[in-house]
């Protein structure tokens with residue numbers, strides 16, 4: 001979602017006549033799009049803003065703006081203003097569309113402008129978006145979240161869930177595919193609950209069905225799914241639609257029922273495992289990835305072992321693993337029995353080791369198979385290779401002299417690593 005917001009910021013700036021600078025030192029405008037989901041990301045922002053002091057001294061006309069969900073937290077905008085008075089303006093997710101006015105005002109004001117709004121505004125449609133990629137594009141379908149997982153700051157900074165009208169989503173996707181995009185990813189904090197707030201009765205399964213009817217669309221993905229709202233009807237719809245990619249990102253977060261309850265995740269370990277079974281029965285090729293948190297308050301070693309057991313049981317294709325990060329303002333921040341840092345460190349290392357072994361073994365099992373790969377472009381590290389993804393979202397690298405960006409190529413897998421599959425195209429590529 002943040003990457004998409006950055007594309008919107010770039011689009012709004014481009015509409016004002018700005019274009020990307022090669023280096024920070026050459027820029028007349030620097031925007032920092034922040035994330036407050038984890039403390040580490042926030043500390044990076046402070047470090048970055050500190051380094052901008054020199055840039056501002058060298059170029060007093062430089063405009064610096066700080067946006068995203070970090071300043072949306074209580075008192076954070078004031079803190080940024082007092083620590084970094086050379087920041088020209090501060091805005092949040094609800095004031096993103098004021099960016100052009102804020103840039104104009106920054107040229108006239110010496111003081112830092114704070115443009116933080118408590119409540120979300122109506123969804124703005126038909127905004128300029130400067131897309132980073134030219135084969136795959138994001139399309140948000142919901143903003144905000146109603147789930148209030150006890151560790152998560154998102155509902156407080158991005159507001160309650162708001163769904164876009166289906167017509168607006170379909171119009172945007174039709175425009176994207178008409179301009180050459182091959183793969184669309186529907187975005188939302190919890191895509192499965194799409195439509196609950198709309199007057200017309202439409203749910204996520206019905207939206208998928210309507211998007212798949214767009215003829216020129218080749219592949220459709222979605223992010224992120226919440227296990228609580230993954231109903232049988234949705235599973236059947238995904239299985240029925242050949243354009244929907246066989247990859248589900250399904251954050252489990254923990255494998256222990258006591259911790260899941262304390263996290264307010266709304267499902268048990270048994271329900272999650274039953275959902276995995278249903279998904280694999282209905283979509284045999286499906287690759288399932290997940291998010292995991294270790295060291296949530298009150299997590300004992302036995303609780304953690306249950307998470308490891310679930311990981312070994314499910315055999316995720318890959319996982320984003322996190323050490324619990326205490327976010328001020330969330331219920332978990334005030335929970336007793338916070339886990340000491342050194343125990344969290346030990347647990348995350350154990351978890352990463354086990355998941356990496358599973359990912360390596362799962363990738364090795366792909367050797368000898370042939371997959372349809374949508375080519376996204378040249379590999380940055382080795383431009384003699386093309387890079388693309390399978391429908392299961394695995395990165396595939398293969399040699400080709402011809403630029404086949406945007407094409408679907410059959411690739412036979414010949415070698416694998418932890419991070420990607422390597423292969424050979426099954427046609428002559430000159």
Ligand code: SF4
Pocket residue numbers: 145146147148149152153154155189190226
């Ligand atoms: S579902 Fe939970 S973790 Fe995800 S954004 Fe909503 S509150 Fe945060």
